[in-house]
Amino acid sequence: PKVVMKKVLCICKLSKEIAQDDPRKVIHSLKVGLAISLVSLFYYYQPLYENFGLSAMWAVMTVVVVFEYTVGATLGKGLNRTMATLAAGALGVGAHYLASLSGETGEPILIGFFVFLQAAIASFIRFFPKVKTRYDYGMLIFILTFSLISVSGFRDDEVVKMAHKRLTTIFLGGSACVMISIFVCPVWAGEELHYSIAQKLQTLGDFLEAFVDEYFKTTKEEESKDKMSYLEGYKSILNAKSNEESLANFARWEPGHGKFKFRHPWSQYLKIGALSRQCAYRMEALKEQLNSDIKGSAEIHSTIQELCTEMCFESSLALKQLSLSIKTMTKKSSHDTHIANSKAAVKILNSLLQSSLWKETDLLSVIPVVTVASLLIDVVDCTEKIADSVNV
Amino acid sequence: PKVVMKKVLCICKLSKEIAQDDPRKVIHSLKVGLAISLVSLFYYYQPLYENFGLSAMWAVMTVVVVFEYTVGATLGKGLNRTMATLAAGALGVGAHYLASLSGETGEPILIGFFVFLQAAIASFIRFFPKVKTRYDYGMLIFILTFSLISVSGFRDDEVVKMAHKRLTTIFLGGSACVMISIFVCPVWAGEELHYSIAQKLQTLGDFLEAFVDEYFKTTKEEESKDKMSYLEGYKSILNAKSNEESLANFARWEPGHGKFKFRHPWSQYLKIGALSRQCAYRMEALKEQLNSDIKGSAEIHSTIQELCTEMCFESSLALKQLSLSIKTMTKKSSHDTHIANSKAAVKILNSLLQSSLWKETDLLSVIPVVTVASLLIDVVDCTEKIADSVNV
Numbered sequence: 159p160k161v162v163m164k165k166v167l168c169i170c171k172l173s174k175e176i177a178q179d180d181p182r183k184v185i186h187s188l189k190v191g192l193a194i195s196l197v198s199l200f201y202y203y204q205p206l207y208e209n210f211g212l213s214a215m216w217a218v219m220t221v222v223v224v225f226e227y228t229v230g231a232t233l234g235k236g237l238n239r240t241m242a243t244l245a246a247g248a249l250g251v252g253a254h255y256l257a258s259l260s261g262e263t264g265e266p267i268l269i270g271f272f273v274f275l276q277a278a279i280a281s282f283i284r285f286f287p288k289v290k291t292r293y294d295y296g297m298l299i300f301i302l303t304f305s306l307i308s309v310s311g312f313r314d315d316e317v318v319k320m321a322h323k324r325l326t327t328i329f330l331g332g333s334a335c336v337m338i339s340i341f342v343c344p345v346w347a348g349e350e351l352h353y354s355i356a357q358k359l360q361t362l363g364d365f366l367e368a369f370v371d372e373y374f375k376t377t378k379e380e381e382s383k384d385k386m387s388y389l390e391g392y393k394s395i396l397n398a399k400s401n402e403e404s405l406a407n408f409a410r411w412e413p414g415h416g417k418f419k420f421r422h423p424w425s426q427y428l429k430i431g432a433l434s435r436q437c438a439y440r441m442e443a444l445k446e447q448l449n450s451d452i453k454g455s456a457e458i459h460s461t462i463q464e465l466c467t468e469m470c471f472e473s474s475l476a477l478k479q480l481s482l483s484i485k486t487m488t489k490k491s492s493h494d495t496h497i498a499n500s501k502a503a504v505k506i507l508n509s510l511l512q513s514s515l516w517k518e519t520d521l522l523s524v525i526p527v528v529t530v531a532s533l534l535i536d537v538v539d540c541t542e543k544i545a546d547s548v549n550v
Numbered sequence: 551p552k553v554v555m556k557k558v559l560c561i562c563k564l565s566k567e568i569a570q571d572d573p574r575k576v577i578h579s580l581k582v583g584l585a586i587s588l589v590s591l592f593y594y595y596q597p598l599y600e601n602f603g604l605s606a607m608w609a610v611m612t613v614v615v616v617f618e619y620t621v622g623a624t625l626g627k628g629l630n631r632t633m634a635t636l637a638a639g640a641l642g643v644g645a646h647y648l649a650s651l652s653g654e655t656g657e658p659i660l661i662g663f664f665v666f667l668q669a670a671i672a673s674f675i676r677f678f679p680k681v682k683t684r685y686d687y688g689m690l691i692f693i694l695t696f697s698l699i700s701v702s703g704f705r706d707d708e709v710v711k712m713a714h715k716r717l718t719t720i721f722l723g724g725s726a727c728v729m730i731s732i733f734v735c736p737v738w739a740g741e742e743l744h745y746s747i748a749q750k751l752q753t754l755g756d757f758l759e760a761f762v763d764e765y766f767k768t769t770k771e772e773e774s775k776d777k778m779s780y781l782e783g784y785k786s787i788l789n790a791k792s793n794e795e796s797l798a799n800f801a802r803w804e805p806g807h808g809k810f811k812f813r814h815p816w817s818q819y820l821k822i823g824a825l826s827r828q829c830a831y832r833m834e835a836l837k838e839q840l841n842s843d844i845k846g847s848a849e850i851h852s853t854i855q856e857l858c859t860e861m862c863f864e865s866s867l868a869l870k871q872l873s874l875s876i877k878t879m880t881k882k883s884s885h886d887t888h889i890a891n892s893k894a895a896v897k898i899l900n901s902l903l904q905s906s907l908w909k910e911t912d913l914l915s916v917i918p919v920v921t922v923a924s925l926l927i928d929v930v931d932c933t934e935k936i937a938d939s940v941n942v
Contacts, residue, residue, distance in 0.1 A: 191670030198701040278583030309590040
């Protein structure tokens with residue numbers, strides 16, 4: 159019993175964390191409950207029950223299966239389901255009719271053949287990359303509907319009636335989903351993508367600031383929690399590709415909303431995301447340098463400290479400005495001066511490295527510092543590229 | 551019509567490419583066709599049709615929805631579906647009974663409340679990370695079955711009969727899927743993961759060899775296609791995390807097969823995968839150096855050429871040995887000597903960098919070479935870590 163109590167407490171804590179972390183998840187759960195109870199009650203009442211019969215259960219099924227967290231995913235699934243049911247229904251009725259022409263013995267053979275053929279072809283089409291990303295669910299429903307209709311064993315007129323009923327109920331369930339997901343506290347995939355990209359640039363900026371602070375600090379002070387989290391932030395960017403791609407896919411299904419038009423250039427966000435990963439790879443290497451034992455001599459540190467600090471702060475400011483201008487969707491040019499400043503610092507740093515100043519010291523104590531400097535120069539370069547693609 | 555012809559030709563070409571790239575995808579499509587036609591015919595014949603009635607269509611649905619590319623995914627979905635139907639069926643019958651106790655007016659209200667409650671709670675549980683990775687489909691089916699049963703409007707004995715039928719047909723469809731996916735040319739997720747990780751180490755080794763060749767080449771010869779593809783190979787590793795994780799998840803559902811036992815340490819593969827990504831991040835930086843215009847003086851190149859070549863070739867050999875020992879699942883220690891050799895080279899390189907040899911030249915021409923050298927040292931370090939986790 160004690161173990162059970164502990165487990166229950168643990169689950170409660172986890173739930174609380176998830177709920178506090180993103181209250182929209184709680185709202186989503188309530189929305190699902192609402193949609194299903196609405197459709198269920200609709201189905202429960204006898205008059206409707208008699209009209210739709212068992213087909214009405216397809217409405218409940220549609221709601222359960224189609225309702226997703228974001229509007230785009232829900233719309234995509236709903237449209238896929240409706241279109242696939244329509245197409246497969248038409249083809250299924252045709253196949254059923256063809257098979258019934260061939261007489262009692264030929265019918266099951268022909269039907270088996272048709273079902274086999276369409277299932278194999280549709281399964282193969284699901285491997286096409288473009289189909290996989292956008293129409294995977296539709297292909298699944300196509301196979302399902304075609305198989306169900308062509309083997310239903312009903313007479314032709316019954317099949318048409320059944321197909322009609324199924325379509326109506328699926329349409330009913332699907333539109334209930336879409337309505338609730340759009341009009342009750344909607345979660346737009348496009349907006350998610352938008353803010354997550356803006357947040358990523360902010361994270362990169364925070365890292366640079368925290369890094370330069372940590373690298374050049376002279377006293378061994380306690381590290382604050384905030385700074386540690388800034389220094390770890392880039393890790394969430396490293397593997398964000400698949401998440402960004404699915405959000406962009408969902409976003410393509412969404413109608414215009416708020417600041418976003420229907421054909422918002424979502425692929426541009428993917429480009430900025432890819433560049434921010436490039437930047438995060440460098441930060442991974444910078445972080446490694448922070449943890450390594452060989453730090454180079456203090457003398458050399460102090461020589462480049464000012465320039466590196468300048469580069470980092472200016473790039474960081476530029477990234478934060480870019481993040482802000484994405485968030486507010488305004489074209490600001492204030493980041494241009496910051497980028498110009500950091501590029502000027504890069505130039506001075508390069509000539510400083512070229513100067514004779516270094517000849518006296520031994521190379522091994524210079525290497526870590528030079529590595530950090532060249533990584534930072536790369537980061538400045540990345541920042542410029544990001545600025546270019548934000549301003550497109 | 552010409553545009554259509556072009557499109558059709560394009561699709562044919564794409565299909566051929568996919569089929570040649572992985573013939574198992576064609577086999578999978580045929581397997582899906584086989585499974586669905588078998589279950590469809592089973593359902594089409596009258597004697598069975600009378601026994602199972604409309605519930606038999608659940609068998610077709612189960613096959614369509616559960617059949618996945620790998621055995622692990624199919625088993626996972628099948629088990630999720632069966633267990634969730636059982637659990638939700640029991641609870642649904644209970645809820646239905648409770649609601650029917652409260653009389654004509656209370657019944658719809660209570661049923662609506664129950665459906666709302668379970669849908670909201672189950673939707674929220676789907677956000678738990680652990681549930682999301684392994685039991686997401688089960689939760690979906692739980693909501694579906696519970697809603698369908700509790701709103702079915704049948705009398706109690708009918709509900710039990712219906713639940714029994716549904717379970718039987720789902721079990722029938724699910725076991726047909728599992729049988730066909732296990733016994734007809736199976737695609738094991740575990741094996742996929744195993745070979746993809748081995749392939750990744752091979753790719754890393756190929757990169758190192760091609761890199762050192764390219765970096766120190768003196769003549770401007772044509773680059774062969776092979777070498778270019780070796781130099782690009784690491785890119786497929788950078789974003790492989792989500793794919794590896796889902797394969798490892800599927801693999802956990804699979805029974806023992808071939809060289810793999812039931813509780814094969816799949817998470818170890820994820821560790822090796824993470825380390826190989828660490829290595830690939832360095833290679834991204836190395837590739838950048840290959841493309842940059844500032845290459846450093848030829849003199850310095852020739853000084854470190856021998857040592858870097860030694861480091862790269864030895865690390866490359868070690869990685870390829872590790873790849874082979876994963877593939878064949880044998881513990882070889884031959885990679886140990888290669889790693890020891892490359893570490894010895896690192897040591898000599900470090901002392902060479904420390905020597906006075908460099909004082910004369912200016913620092914700017916040294917920087918790119920030093921950057922490459924320190925990246926290669928990092929790679930050697932990574933290789934050692936990979937070797938450690940392969941040998942666990």
